[in-house]
Amino acid sequence: MTYKTADKQVVPEPMLRHIHCDSFFETSEDRQVTLEVLEIRQPTFTTLTLTEVTDGYEVFAAEYLTGIVAMRLAEGWTIVSAGERHYHLGSPPSDPDGSDAEPVCSRCGSTKVVRDACARWDKANRRWVLADVHPGAFCEACEADGDDLLQPPAIDGASAETCGETAP
Structure with a gap:
């Protein structure tokens, strides 16, 4: 039609x-x-x-x-x-720079990974703001944890950096 x-x-x-x-x-x-x-x-x-x-x-x-x-x-x-x-x-451009890519668990390949973080109260804006992301990670799929668990997404064949870490 x-x-x-x-x-x-x-x-x-x-x-x-x-x-x-x-x-x-x-x-x-x-x-x-x-x-x-x-x-x-x-x-x-x-x-x-x-x-x-x-x-x-x-x-x-x-x-x-x-x-x-x-x-x-x-x-x-x-x-x-x-x-x-x-x-x-x-339409919006597709994701040529890989910004929609996600970090994955280096043990099982799942994207169900989480990290602990710290937030501080911003008195001027009256809301919580992200202050720091801790290095350790946890995989909700395989229940693995550790500082070396995350495998950052590859962009154009190169490994990306995440919070000061590089891919193993």
Whole structure:
């Protein structure tokens, strides 16, 4: 199944279709205000289209659409094209630098490894912040532990460093 986008492109059925809706009662005007943005996500792009706007709220609707676009940009999407009522976003890059790779247990190969850490209270921000990660590790799969348990992920065939340690 296919459909046409706002710029008349024919594309396959989307992986995700979502409607972002904001509706509120404007007491000073005694009326309901509705804004809707349709998000259609494909493997390589996303289209965000403003589909419903209450008369007189076009500027507010544009800000609403821009806010949704800002959330997608924070996720790594990029603006390919834009119009008054729509945006076409390119998908975030795949993981070319291996940043999604995980350390594994050097004994069983599992990624179910944990490390102890220390947190300190940050008075200015009123929250806990990570202060240190201890060298020892524990594998929840094989129950092994030790300072030499972690095998950091390999990136482009080279071993990576983790907290000052190198791969064995």
